[in-house]
Amino acid sequence: EPEVTQTPSHQVTQMGQEVILRCVPISNHLYFYWYRQILGQKVEFLVSFYNNEISEKSEIFDDQFSVERPDGSNFTLKIRSTKLEDSAMYFCASTLQTGAPHEQYFGPGTRLTVT
């Protein structure tokens, strides 16, 4: 069964460093998402991406964040200068089409720890 994959599973970085989180969505999917979950809190939407551009972003997704689909298979989330409060689990998701009954498929997540 096709699945969304994410690398690395755990990333430790120092405050102020840049990190890139990588995702490989399901191959024929067209819509891509990043969510994050701070430890013990709810899952929050960060950004959605379609047709090589951002379609919506949340207040969390400020100028420190960017997304890219560099080669038609990977979907990356970059944080330019990490802060302690960026420590969270980051989930990538993809879907073939919007609208019922299509669902979003989630990757296993990357745990980002900023020290």
Place this chain on the structure above:
Amino acid sequence: GNSVTQMEGPVTLSEEAFLTINCTYTATGYPSLFWYVQYPGEGLQLLLKATKADDKGSNKGFEATYRKETTSFHLEKGSVQVSDSAVYFCALRAFFGNEKLTFGTGTRLTIIP
């Protein structure tokens, strides 16, 4: 805006007990509703979904019915097992727009033998 209110946890039950986790929502139009499960150390897995009023989603013995009149989507299971221990998230997807999911706060369920 859209929002999901979920029963606070944690919830601890004995094996074979009946489970209800409450979920209510606020949304315009006709959202789709979902329950996701997160097992320890793992990512989010779709447990069940319902896309229109009165639909019942079911999977692995879990059920939830989309009740538009009460804006609810409560999760139920008749007899829980230790392996059901996980965090359960209720979520909605707006009818229009880019399909982002709005999640509730999650309910941690622990089943004791």
